[in-house]
Amino acid sequence: MEEASLSPSRPGTPGREGDTPLEPPTVVRFDDVSKVYNGATTKAVDGVSLDIRAGEFFSILGPSGSGKTSCLRMIAGFEQPSSGRILLDGVDVQGIPPYRRDVNTVFQNYALFPHMSIEANVSYPLRMHRVAKHEIDERVSETLALVEMEELRKRFPHQLSGGQRQRAALARALVGRPKVLLLDEPLGALDLQLRQQMQLALKQLQRDVGITFVYVTHDQGEALSMSDRMAVMSTGHIEQVGTPREVYFHPNTPFVAGFIGKANLGRGTVVLESGATVGHWGGISFPMAADTPLGPCAFSLRHESVSLSDGAGDIAVRGTVEEVVFLGDSSEVMVAVDGVTLVAKAPAHIGFALSNGQAITVSFKASEVVRIDG
Amino acid sequence: MASVAVTHEGRASFRRRLPLVPLAAWAALLVLAPNVLMLVYSLWRTREGVLYRVFTFDNYIAAVTNDVTLAILGRTVAIAVGAALLATAVAYPMAWFVVRRLSKHRLLAVLLVVVPLWISYLVRVYAWKIILGDNGIINSTLIELGLRDEPLSFMLYSKFAVFLTLTYVSIPFAFVASYAALERVPASLLEASADAGASPARAFRTVVWPLSRQGAAIGFALALLLCIGDYLTPAMVGGLEGTMFGSLIVNQFGLTNNWPLGAAMSIVLLLLTGALLALVARFTRTEGTLD
Numbered sequence: 001m002e003e004a005s006l007s008p009s010r011p012g013t014p015g016r017e018g019d020t021p022l023e024p025p026t027v028v029r030f031d032d033v034s035k036v037y038n039g040a041t042t043k044a045v046d047g048v049s050l051d052i053r054a055g056e057f058f059s060i061l062g063p064s065g066s067g068k069t070s071c072l073r074m075i076a077g078f079e080q081p082s083s084g085r086i087l088l089d090g091v092d093v094q095g096i097p098p099y100r101r102d103v104n105t106v107f108q109n110y111a112l113f114p115h116m117s118i119e120a121n122v123s124y125p126l127r128m129h130r131v132a133k134h135e136i137d138e139r140v141s142e143t144l145a146l147v148e149m150e151e152l153r154k155r156f157p158h159q160l161s162g163g164q165r166q167r168a169a170l171a172r173a174l175v176g177r178p179k180v181l182l183l184d185e186p187l188g189a190l191d192l193q194l195r196q197q198m199q200l201a202l203k204q205l206q207r208d209v210g211i212t213f214v215y216v217t218h219d220q221g222e223a224l225s226m227s228d229r230m231a232v233m234s235t236g237h238i239e240q241v242g243t244p245r246e247v248y249f250h251p252n253t254p255f256v257a258g259f260i261g262k263a264n265l266g267r268g269t270v271v272l273e274s275g276a277t278v279g280h281w282g283g284i285s286f287p288m289a290a291d292t293p294l295g296p297c298a299f300s301l302r303h304e305s306v307s308l309s310d311g312a313g314d315i316a317v318r319g320t321v322e323e324v325v326f327l328g329d330s331s332e333v334m335v336a337v338d339g340v341t342l343v344a345k346a347p348a349h350i351g352f353a354l355s356n357g358q359a360i361t362v363s364f365k366a367s368e369v370v371r372i373d374g
Numbered sequence: 375m376a377s378v379a380v381t382h383e384g385r386a387s388f389r390r391r392l393p394l395v396p397l398a399a400w401a402a403l404l405v406l407a408p409n410v411l412m413l414v415y416s417l418w419r420t421r422e423g424v425l426y427r428v429f430t431f432d433n434y435i436a437a438v439t440n441d442v443t444l445a446i447l448g449r450t451v452a453i454a455v456g457a458a459l460l461a462t463a464v465a466y467p468m469a470w471f472v473v474r475r476l477s478k479h480r481l482l483a484v485l486l487v488v489v490p491l492w493i494s495y496l497v498r499v500y501a502w503k504i505i506l507g508d509n510g511i512i513n514s515t516l517i518e519l520g521l522r523d524e525p526l527s528f529m530l531y532s533k534f535a536v537f538l539t540l541t542y543v544s545i546p547f548a549f550v551a552s553y554a555a556l557e558r559v560p561a562s563l564l565e566a567s568a569d570a571g572a573s574p575a576r577a578f579r580t581v582v583w584p585l586s587r588q589g590a591a592i593g594f595a596l597a598l599l600l601c602i603g604d605y606l607t608p609a610m611v612g613g614l615e616g617t618m619f620g621s622l623i624v625n626q627f628g629l630t631n632n633w634p635l636g637a638a639m640s641i642v643l644l645l646l647t648g649a650l651l652a653l654v655a656r657f658t659r660t661e662g663t664l665d
Contacts, residue, residue, distance in 0.1 A: 078565055098568040099577075111566035115584045115660045124580070125570035156661065172570065 026090075027180055027212050028052040028075055033084035034236075035070050044070045046236035047084070052180075052214060057206050059215045059223040062233035063259070068216045071233075072182050075214065077101050089179060099128070103180040104173040108188055110165045112157040118144075118168045119153040125176040143175040146205065163194045170202075174209060183215045187222065199226055220260050224248060232256050254372055257300035262332075264301045264342050270294050270371060279369060283338025286315045286366040298372040305368040306344035308333060313363035321358045324351045335362050409644075416637035423631050433638035443622060443639070450602060450619035451646065453537050458597035461544035462552070466590050469552035470582075473559075487549045495543065499610050502539045506530040506611065531613025539611050540601045547600060548593035555589020556582070584660045591658035595651050602647055619643055 029052070035045040045067040052058045060068040073079040074086055077098035085092050093101060104125065112121050122143060126136045144150045147167040157165055166186060173181055186202075187195045203226045206213045217223055223230045224244040232239045232247060232255070240252040251257035258265055268281035270292050277288045281299045310316040319337035331351025333344045344362055354360070416433050419426040437443060465487075472483045490498055505511050506529040513525035528534055559582055567577035605620035612618065619639070626636025 076565075076569060078568075098565070099571045099573055103569075105566070105569045107562055107566060109560075109562060111560070111562040113563060113566070113581060124567075124572075128567075128571035128576060128580075172566075176571070 024054040024056070026051045027054045027088065028214065029085075029087040029090075030071070031085040031087065033071075033074065033081045033086060035067070035074065035079060036082045043067075043082075043236045045074070045081075048233075048236075048238055049084075050231060050238065050241065052212060053229075054212055055210050056228040057203065057213045057215065057226055059217060059227040059230040060233060061217055061220060061223040061230055061260075063218055065235075066233040067236040068218075068233050069184055072105070072184055072214065072216045075180065076103055076105050076182055102178055103182055104176055104178040105182040105184065106166075106169050106173045106186045108184045108186065110157075110169040112165055112169055112172070114157050117154055117156055118149060118160070118171075121157070121168060122153075122171045122175050124172060129176065139175055143171045146174065146208070147171045162190055163198070166190065166198065170205075174205075174211070177209075178211065180212045180214060183213060185217055186215075187217075187219075195222075202226060224260070232259065234259070250370060251300055251372060254298050254300070257298075257370065257372060262303040262343070262345070264299075264303065264306065264340075266299055266340055267296065268299050269296045279366075279371065281369075282340035284315070284317055284340060286369060288366070288369070288371065292371055300370045300372055301342070301364060301368060303332065303343050303345040305364050306335075306342050307363050308335075308344050308346050308350060308360060310361040310363050313365045313368075315366050316361055316363040318359065318361055321354050321356055321360055323356060324354050326351060335360060337362065412637045412640055415634050416641050418634050420632055420634045425633065433634045434642070436635055437638045437642050443619075446617055446622060447619050447642070447646075449533065450643075451650075453533060453540065453618065454598055454601035454604075455650070457537055457540035457601045458544055458548070458594050460541045461597045462548040462590055462594045464541075465545050465548035465593060466552040466556075469549055469556050472553065473556045484550075484553060488546050490543075491546050495606065496610075498543055499539055499607050502535065502542065502611055503530065506535055506538070530611060531616065533612070533616050535611040535613075536608050536616040536618065539607050540604065543607070544597035544600055547596040548590075551589050551593030551596060552586065553589075555586040555592075559585045587658040588660060591654050594654060598650065599647065603643065 028050075030048045030050040033045060033048045034043050036043050048067075048071060050071075060071055062068045070079060074081055075088070077093065077096060080094070085094060087093065088101065088103065112118075113124065116124065119140060123136050123140045126139060131139070140153075141150065144153055147170050149164065149167050149171060152160065152164060152168075157168065160168065166189075169186070183202075187198050190198060199222055202213075202215075206226075215223070215226065224247075227244050229241065229243055230247060231241045234255050240247055240256045242250075247256060248260055251260065251263075254265055257263045266281055268279060270277060270279050270288055272278075272294060277290050277292050277294070279286050279288045279292075279299065305313075307313055317337045319335040319342070322334040322336050322341060324334075325332040326348065329348060331346050331348050333346050333351055333354060335342050335344060342362060342364075417429055417431070419428045419430045419432065468487070472480055476483055503510070507513065508525040508527075508530065510525075510530070512529065513522075516522045517525065563581050563585070564577055567581045568574075572580060603620045603623075605618065605624045608616045608618040608621050612621075620643075623636050623639050623643070626632045626639065
């Protein structure tokens, strides 16, 4: 079940032509890839299988140490898998050095050559591939225009700001028109405002050039806002692959539910009561879809799905306010309900009006409760 | 009012510069004074060991018109440049290997290269006498093995011996300078270069060398300075054939007792070395900085 959701095309079939016509071909395939670094006792990457399709913006999201950067470095060829295979465009790239792979990387610290002008940095990949001089000029200008860096082409990296360096690094990685562009937390070093601008710019750019982007980040906001599909990783393995919407609203595992957004997580059980499927979470009961598996499970309910008024959802319960946390644009209100503490996200001014110990009614839609295995 | 402000400012800037005074005095005493003294001496006249404080260019003319002196100067430059180049050529790849390939034992490797510097210069030169001599390690081994009947004579008391010994003593200096430069080249630049399609050889030529050649040049310069003025090594392993310019200068201050000529020769060597170093600096300059 989980295997099928990880790889949309069946393992064993060639990614290029075997798929249905609507589904673009696979460009990067991880086939049960594991990586153990020299001297390490645990696997940095543990049995990852993954298909990345042509032209998509694919994010790998995970906390630090989850193995996401290792995955990226194995695609680039800086690291070799300890076991399993990586296929680029259907070809096993085991043993192929980075300089013979048709992928380019935007490095976390940009890694611009300090002794070359921006122009020389951007033309570097073309010069290494011995592209004709006039074509180099043309493509460098074109790519610099794409990232709006034409005026700064004669400058050196140390004369640029962080955002400008980032765009120069992007231009250098794009100029060779790689099959896949790998981005290793490229916005990590930028301040918040610039980061949000660059998110939009990156997504726009990816649509314009049509190159497959593989984007590694620990920032769920970036992954959710830019990706066509994303993989969530934790401790070396993949927790879930899906569209941002699927991952956000239908987390497969408690880890995903807890890592992405803010959710109420708790253990409960699903039972059959006089013909209806009912979930019990502490003292709260709510109907569930008829095909929900029965038995003990975990439940997840997003903070923003919990409302502090009784009319907003079909399930209303009484509780008492435990604590109110002011977050600036909103408040988190913790409400103790029948052995469960539900956290509700509320507008700041509503939070101000509440005091600890006050009785309150909270409500939510039963359909927004997600049942999770485990 | 205005004048008060100026005085205040003047006083403040004087205070700021105060700590520089001992520094300047130090430099003047140790660097400037001896050289000025030498320059003055080189412009004085001498006859039969007696010094006359009369201005003359004769010493310079004597220093650069004597065929034997010039031949030895040429040999000195050839040997010193050759030894410094070879030392750098050996030390630079060694440093690259240590920086790139060793991680745990990196410091140990650096220490091993530098350790000979703890031993007296004289002892290190003497060691080559033991290796190269007629009864030395190489010759006795060759004879022992029956490969030769008599010892190879070109090895000790020759230009070759001076060249080899100077190369050997230069290597630690060239190594340390190259190592310091290469260690500063971030590994991510090598990855970026490979990522852009550069083979390891091209990555070296386009990224590593431009970013480290200044270090290599400093190593070369240190080695050159060490070699070009040396008189100990030629005296111990050079014999007649291995005489260098430094030996001639020492003679002027000792045996021959012609200080003005010695001073003029020193200045000639100084200018020549300066010119050589300027040339090296010119060809190893790199724009842009590693931060």
